[in-house]
Amino acid sequence: MRPAVDADAGELLTLQRAAFVTEAQRYGDPFLPPLREDLDHVRAVLADGAVLVLVAVTPAGRLVGGVRVRLDGEVGHVGRLAVAPDRQREGIGAALLAAAEDAVPATVHRLALFTGARSTATVARYERAGYVRDAAQGSTDECGIPVVHLSKELRPPA
Numbered sequence: 730m731r732p733a734v735d736a737d738a739g740e741l742l743t744l745q746r747a748a749f750v751t752e753a754q755r756y757g758d759p760f761l762p763p764l765r766e767d768l769d770h771v772r773a774v775l776a777d778g779a780v781l782v783l784v785a786v787t788p789a790g791r792l793v794g795g796v797r798v799r800l801d802g803e804v805g806h807v808g809r810l811a812v813a814p815d816r817q818r819e820g821i822g823a824a825l826l827a828a829a830e831d832a833v834p835a836t837v838h839r840l841a842l843f844t845g846a847r848s849t850a851t852v853a854r855y856e857r858a859g860y861v862r863d864a865a866q867g868s869t870d871e872c873g874i875p876v877v878h879l880s881k882e883l884r885p886p887a
């Protein structure tokens with residue numbers, strides 16, 4: 730795992746699109762937010778000092794995974810966790826999440842994320858990684874898809 734750089738933007742966009750097609754098919758919506766982003770958007774995210782982006786790269790140099798954390802005071806918002814379809818179920822997703830937890834500054838006390846409520850395997854994976862469902866649920870994303878909010882305390886508040 731390493732921090733992403735501007736030169737990763739194209740591969741990261743391609744990876745994100747490939748990975749999230751399965752989710753689009755699950756929800757019958759080809760315009761899920763990860764699929765609406767274009768190259769300029771990804772490059773802007775990479776240039777944004779408030780967003781930590783990590784990528785998983787094979788020894789041969791292929792980019793096979795990525796994750797973002799938007800830093801917002803004591804909270805880090807995890808998103809766009811994606812692994813290349815042909816490299817899933819090898820532990821890359823779990824490793825990216827763990828790397829993100831390690832990489833956030835000490836000022837971040839809690840990581841928060843959401844995922845589609847029907848993506849039960851993904852929700853279960855987050856729970857196994859120590860994320861707990863928030864008490865308030867029942868919300869939808871900007872596409873109207875029901876989502877589950879989870880979070881993990883990294884360290885006690887100061």
Ligand SMILES: CC(C)(COP(=O)(O)OP(=O)(O)OC[C@H]1O[C@@H](n2cnc3c(N)ncnc32)[C@H](O)[C@@H]1OP(=O)(O)O)[C@@H](O)C(=O)NCCC(=O)NCCS
Nearest residue numbers: 748749752810811812817818819820821822823843844854
């Ligand atoms: C969600 C996602 C990032 C998970 O990535 P991944 O690399 O496949 O995740 P992992 O390999 O760490 O874990 C997946 C499964 O593989 C299993 N696994 C991990 N290492 C393994 C290994 N060496 N051999 C066999 N299985 C393994 C895990 O136990 C887990 O099992 P489960 O599905 O029964 O829970 C990936 O499926 C993806 O990109 N999905 C599309 C985008 C998406 O939905 N992102 C999340 C939105 S919030």
